[in-house]
Amino acid sequence: xxxxxxxxxxxxxxxxxxxxxxxxxxxxxxxxxxxxxxxxxxxxxxxxxxxxxxxxxxxxxxxxxxxxxxxxxxxxxxxxxxxxxxxxxxxxxxxxxxxxxxxxxxxxxxxxxxxxxxxxxxxxxxxxxxxxxxxxxxxxxxxxxxxxxxxxxxxxxxxxxxxxxxxxxxxxxxxxxxxxxxxxxxxxxxxxxxxxxxxxxxxxxxxxxxxxxxxxxxxxxxxxxxxxxxxxxxxxxxxxxxxxxxxxxxxxxxxxxxxxxxxxxxxxxxxxxxxxxxxxxxxxxxxxxxxxxxxxxxxxxxxx
Amino acid sequence: xxxxxxxxxxxxxxxxxxxxxxxxxxxxxxxxxxxxxxxxxxxxxxxxxxxxxxxxxxxxxxxxxxxxxxxxxxxxxxxxxxxxxxxxxxxxxxxxxxxxxxxxxxxxxxxxxxxxxxxxxxxxxxxxxxxxxxxxxxxxxxxxxxxxxxxxxxxxxxxxxxxxxxxxxxxxxxxxxxxxxxxxxxxxxxxxxxxxxxxxxxxxxxxxxxxxxxxxxxxxxxxxxxxxxxxxxxxxxxxxxxxxxxxxxxxxxxxxxxxxxxxxxxxxxxxxxxxxxxxxxxxxxxxxxxxxxxxxxxxxxxxx
Numbered sequence: 001x002x003x004x005x006x007x008x009x010x011x012x013x014x015x016x017x018x019x020x021x022x023x024x025x026x027x028x029x030x031x032x033x034x035x036x037x038x039x040x041x042x043x044x045x046x047x048x049x050x051x052x053x054x055x056x057x058x059x060x061x062x063x064x065x066x067x068x069x070x071x072x073x074x075x076x077x078x079x080x081x082x083x084x085x086x087x088x089x090x091x092x093x094x095x096x097x098x099x100x101x102x103x104x105x106x107x108x109x110x111x112x113x114x115x116x117x118x119x120x121x122x123x124x125x126x127x128x129x130x131x132x133x134x135x136x137x138x139x140x141x142x143x144x145x146x147x148x149x150x151x152x153x154x155x156x157x158x159x160x161x162x163x164x165x166x167x168x169x170x171x172x173x174x175x176x177x178x179x180x181x182x183x184x185x186x187x188x189x190x191x192x193x194x195x196x197x198x199x200x201x202x203x204x205x206x207x208x209x210x211x212x213x214x215x216x217x218x219x220x221x222x223x224x225x226x227x228x229x230x231x232x233x234x235x236x237x238x239x240x241x242x243x244x245x246x247x248x249x250x251x252x253x254x255x256x257x258x259x260x261x262x263x264x265x266x267x268x269x270x271x272x273x274x275x276x277x278x279x280x281x282x283x284x285x286x287x288x289x290x291x292x293x294x295x296x297x298x299x300x301x302x303x304x
Numbered sequence: 305x306x307x308x309x310x311x312x313x314x315x316x317x318x319x320x321x322x323x324x325x326x327x328x329x330x331x332x333x334x335x336x337x338x339x340x341x342x343x344x345x346x347x348x349x350x351x352x353x354x355x356x357x358x359x360x361x362x363x364x365x366x367x368x369x370x371x372x373x374x375x376x377x378x379x380x381x382x383x384x385x386x387x388x389x390x391x392x393x394x395x396x397x398x399x400x401x402x403x404x405x406x407x408x409x410x411x412x413x414x415x416x417x418x419x420x421x422x423x424x425x426x427x428x429x430x431x432x433x434x435x436x437x438x439x440x441x442x443x444x445x446x447x448x449x450x451x452x453x454x455x456x457x458x459x460x461x462x463x464x465x466x467x468x469x470x471x472x473x474x475x476x477x478x479x480x481x482x483x484x485x486x487x488x489x490x491x492x493x494x495x496x497x498x499x500x501x502x503x504x505x506x507x508x509x510x511x512x513x514x515x516x517x518x519x520x521x522x523x524x525x526x527x528x529x530x531x532x533x534x535x536x537x538x539x540x541x542x543x544x545x546x547x548x549x550x551x552x553x554x555x556x557x558x559x560x561x562x563x564x565x566x567x568x569x570x571x572x573x574x575x576x577x578x579x580x581x582x583x584x585x586x587x588x589x590x591x592x593x594x595x596x597x598x599x600x601x602x603x604x605x606x607x608x
Contacts, residue, residue: 088486182392185529206510209527218601220522223513225489257604291607297522298602300561303595 002246003042003067003115005139006033007107007132008122008235010047010071014082015274017089017229025275026057027081029122029145032232035279036239036266037120038064039287041246044113046070046132050078050101060276069110074101089230090204109135118246120238121165123147126157133164141251143167143242145234151177159194168196169238175201184209188216198256200241202234210260214253219260220297222268222290229274233267236279240266265290306550307346307371307419309443310337311411311436312426312539314351314375318386319578321393321533329579330361331385333426333449336536339583340543340570341424342368343591345550348417350374350436354382354405364580373414378405393534394508413439422550424542425469427451430461437468445555447471447546449538455481463498472500473542479505488513492520502560504545506538514564518557523564524601526572526594533578537571540583544570569594 013027030047037043042065049057049071061068079102082095107128114137121129121144129144144165150158151174158178162168168191172184179187188199188211199211205227207220241263248255265287272278317331334351341347346369353361353375365372383406386399411432418440425433425448433448448469454462455478462482466472472495476488483491492503492515503515509531511524545567552559569591576582 183529183531185527203510206507207522207524209524216527216601217604218511218524218527219604220511220513220524223489223520223522225487227487254605258607261604288607295604295606297520298604300521300523300565300599300602301558302599303562303592 002117002249003044003113004037004118004120004242004246005044005046005109005113005116005136006030006037006120006122007046007129008033008120008124009079009102010045010049010053011079011081011102013231013275014080014095015229015231016084018085018087019228020274022229022274024080026060027232027275028079029235031060031276032235032270032279033120033122033239033242034066035060035064035276036236036270037243037246038066039240039266039282039284040243040262041065041118043067044070044110044116046107046109046113048072048074048101048105050074050076053078060280067113070108070113072108074104076101078102083231085230089227092230107132107135117141118242119143120242121145121161122235123150126150126154126161129161130164141166141242141245143169143238145169145238146174146178148174148177162191163195165196167198167200169200169202169234169241171202171204171234175199185216200260202237204230204233208237208260208264210256212253212256217257217260219264219294222264222294222297224268224271227271230271231274232276233270236270237263237267239263261291261294262287265294306421306553307348307417308341308422308424308546308550309348309350309413309417309420309440310334310341310424310426311350311433312337312424312428313383313406314349314353314357315383315385315406317535317579318384318399319533319535320388322389322391323532324578326533326578328384330364331536331579332383333539335364335580336539336574336583337424337426337543338370339364339368339580340540340574341547341550342370343544343570343586343588344547344566345369345422347371348374348414348420350411350413350417352376352378352405352409354378354380357382364584371417374412374417376412378408380405382406387535389534393531396534411436411439421445422546423447424546425449425465426539427454430454430458430465433465434468445470445546445549447473447542449473449542450478450482452478452481466495467499469500471502471504473504473506473538473545475506475508475538479503489520504564506541508534508537512541512564512568514560516557516560521561521564523568523598526568526598526601528572528575531575534575535578536580537574540574541567541571543567565595565598566591569598
């Protein structure tokens with residue numbers, strides 16, 4: 001089954017940027033990931049929401065190949081994150097994090113999901129990430145995200161999870177913290193020894209560097225004139241990346257490179273509006289056109 | 305005449321990095337530029353040195369197509385810059401700047417240099433940059449550098465110079481300061497209205513973005529495992545960039561893109577050692593090999 005299993009947060013975000021404010025809009029790593037990946041392959045979503053998560057929010061997932069059997073509903077309120085971005089959008093402060101029902105999240109993988117060939121472990125407790133892996137049959141590819149909170153708080157658990165992961169997607173600060181190396185080339189070598197054969201380092205406006213068996217691959221971010229809200233860009237990247245790989249059904253270096261570009265293309269749309277707004281009105285031709293623009297943005301002729 | 309005229313500083317640098325210290329070694333924008341460009345085209349150098357600048361320093365330029373008739377010698381000491389880098393090499397403090405003879409620098413372009421088809425105005429007073437342009441015949445391309453000291457100190461003079469320039473090469477902070485725009489796409493539009501049809505934004509470890517009539521082009525920095533000393537990387541980039549354009553004798557978008565990669569390749573060697581040490585033992589096959597590695601680093605296949 002070419003489906004992608006995603007396990008992560010489904011949340012309400014309250015976001016303040018220099019350009020405006022959005023109040024309790026749909027967010028969470030699994031939401032961004034699922035919608036982005038669903039352009040390419042069927043998605044099986046595992047997460048938890050509260051009683052305040054209704055048909056209005058679910059509408060984002062309807063009409064797409066996103067299976068919601070694994071979206072558990074618990075008594076209580078949905079995870080709520082509130083953040084405020086700096087004037088240049090390059091840093092953000094978390095104003096508050098109300099975990100609510102997410103605090104009690106224990107991923108339960110429905111029987112129908114267990115044969116998913118591709119797995120994305122969103123940024124949750126590394127112990128839970130491994131519990132997911134114990135509930136699935138031999139996936140073809142396991143990708144995961146993590147964050148400084150887990151890297152510094154549960155370093156041993158992060159290591160144990162990484163030993164079972166094929167692709168790690170993290171930002172540059174996390175790469176440095178996890179490896180203890182400032183230089184990204186050295187950091188990548190150290191992290192690839194921990195388990196993941198592929199490391200994808202997300203550098204925000206500076207693009208992405210991927211380190212694989214075949215060497216390294218650098219992709220710029222798309223030069224946008226208006227970046228409205230960066231929330232969810234990393235998970236959207238991961239969704240485009242894994243979605244493309246699932247649809248291509250190839251894991252060679254060439255496919256991985258295209259997957260990075262596809263992830264970058266999806267992320268470049270995500271930041272154009274609050275929440276999933278831009279992704280929800282995105283079309284396949286728009287995605288393909290932006291992929292072509294990435295080619296135009298980076299291409300040069302070899303020497304004669 | 306396919307020669308490149310460069311006007312800028314020839315200096316002694318004292319540099320401290322986390323990896324060591326170099327005392328009064330050859331530096332200056334014109335030195336780095338000239339050696340880098342000389343791999344591709346004849347260079348006519350205009351600068352000034354003091355009596356302490358001897359045969360040992362001149363040796364760097366000998367045996368290369370670098371004409372030194374324009375290297376004036378004045379009574380006094382050579383310009384001396386001393387700087388110290390942070391542990392991550394991402395910022396540096398100037399410990400001292402002894403302008404010495406450079407304070408009295410008035411560029412005098414030798415008659416033989418006046419037909420130079422390519423001109424690079426290093427980071428000197430914008431008034432002097434224009435005085436250079438008044439002494440040359442119709443160059444095919446004028447490129448220039450500037451810095452925050454001039455952008456904030458002599459904004460009107462910088463504007464007057466830019467009106468006569470084809471290519472501006474500056475870093476991202478200078479791009480933002482000059483345009484008053486944080487977003488680089490908007491900043492580029494504003495700067496291109498000031499005169500230069502091409503803007504090359506140097507972002508250090510994050511590579512280069514070029515804005516031209518034909519759109520934008522992004523190139524990563526080469527992912528080096530050891531960056532030893534970043535001093536001179538920007539001028540070395542400019543030397544490789546203009547050198548390639550002069551040797552190709554083309555100024556179309558394709559040539560400009562290759563020139564960015566050639567500049568990036570040269571700069572990636574520059575930072576491997578103190579001063580011009582790595583550039584001075586660099587070979588043409590090494591340059592071509594690194595150009596090919598840039599292709600491998602950035603290439604991906606279009607969608608089927």
